[in-house]
Amino acid sequence: MRAAVVGTGVIGASWAALFLAHGHDVVAADPAPGAEDALREAVAAHRPALERAGLAPDAARLSFTDDPAEAADGADFVQENGPERPDLKDRLFAALDEAAPPATVLASSSSGITPSRIQRACARHPERVLVGHPFNPPHLIPLVEVVPGAATSEEAVRAATEVYASLGRRPVRVRRELPGHLANRLQAALWREAYHLVATGAATVADLDAVIAHGPGLRWALLGPFVNQHLSGGSGGIAHILEHLGPPTEQIWDDLGDPRLNPGLVNAIVTGVAAELDGVDMAALVAERDQLLQLLIAAKSATTTLGGTTP
Missing domain, CATH: 1.10.1040.10 (N-(1-d-carboxylethyl)-l-norvaline Dehydrogenase; domain 2)
Incomplete structure (x- = not known):
């Protein structure tokens, strides 16, 4: 699969590392100065945690552009992670809708803008637009809230759910658009x-x-x-x-x-x-938190009733 990761800040970089760790090609896009170097550094920083989970992001499969439309062109799945600004989302999704193949799901990581609002910018195929809201950091925490909008097709919901499950995530469908979704x-x-x-x-x-x-x-x-x-x-x-x-x-x-x-x-x-x-070493605190999270997630996955990614 070729995944487009649009917006490569904290959330986008985590998504990129996760897609790479599962063997997918990633085309990342971000117009910010220095974004490519920051992304590659973040992917490298996430590598030890992913290796502990038996995965290894292949940086050779990561390419970069400053043009979101270029990243979406030919992508099989788009995960957008831009700022929470409706005006910016309008411009961004209009470009993604124009560039991406018709069957490609356009998923937003937005935590505050509803998919129906985002769909208004997509004149060609609003039916493939939805929110795929992760829980930070996406490369560690399994939850993804799948939120369809008024125009979203069941096929798009199904396709997004399958993609997230294939990444080891736990997708949960939100059955009514709400500020903040569920979590x-x-x-x-x-x-x-x-x-x-x-x-x-x-x-x-x-x-x-x-x-x-x-x-x-x-x-x-x-x-x-x-x-x-x-x-x-x-x-x-x-x-x-x-x-x-x-x-x-x-x-x-x-x-x-x-x-x-x-x-x-x-x-x-x-x-x-x-x-x-x-007096707390914050780097050590974060490292210990992430290691314990992974141990807990692995232990839950080994049980018969507490783990798993099946929706």
């Missing part, structure tokens, strides 16, 4: 309450990080919220939980906060994170 909305709900708890003095930033990292976050890394809740109900499962803990849960919902990011709260969050990480 970012769930994150935002957690952040909202965490920020509220800091704002009201209920806990420090470090306390809340510890609560998640050493508590529910460990279970959440294995199973989602509904199955975890089901397992908490014993033989009665989630029905038992909802019957007995439903009313107390609603009381908690009613008490959840609605914080605003005013200067005081922003300062409390920033200084709290700085205090938590004081």
Whole structure:
């Protein structure tokens, strides 16, 4: 397969390394000065992690252009990673739609612009446009949210899902267009309450990080919220939980906060994170995080029920 990776910042470089690691040719495009050198450095930096997963990105299969249309011309799949600006997306997708073969899926990594909005710029084939939103970094985290727009065909959804699964990703179809899709909305709900708890003095930033990292976050890394809740109900499962803990849960919902990011709260969050990480070697922290992520993903894949990429 020939993949076009359009926009080669943090997300685009990670996608490029992943496509290369699975033996695909990659034509990358980015008009920014120095983009090619930065991309090649990033692909090389991702190589050790991919090798730990039994993969090896072949840099010889990577070519570069500053013209997105040139990258899309003849591509079998396009993954776009440009800035979150509707005006820029309009110009970019108009060019991609004009250049790419008619059957080629045009997928955007956008986290904030809906596919229906992006499709408006594609006069030729809006039916092959969708969002394929990864979870950063794409070369490590399996999740990809596949979001069709109003004009997206089922064939395009199927083709994108198959491509992502072939890359070892876990595609999940989003069945209604929403700001932030699914994962970012769930994150935002957690952040909202965490920020509220800091704002009201209920806990420090470090306390809340510890609560998640050493508590529910460990279970959440294995199973989602509904199955975890089901397992908490014993033989009665989630029905038992909802019957007995439903009313107390609603009381908690009613008490959840609605914080605003005013200067005081922003300062409390920033200084709290700085205090938590004081003296920490950030490069070592990131390296250890990535290694443990890979060990966890590999361990889940070896199980019969917790792993796998099948949609």
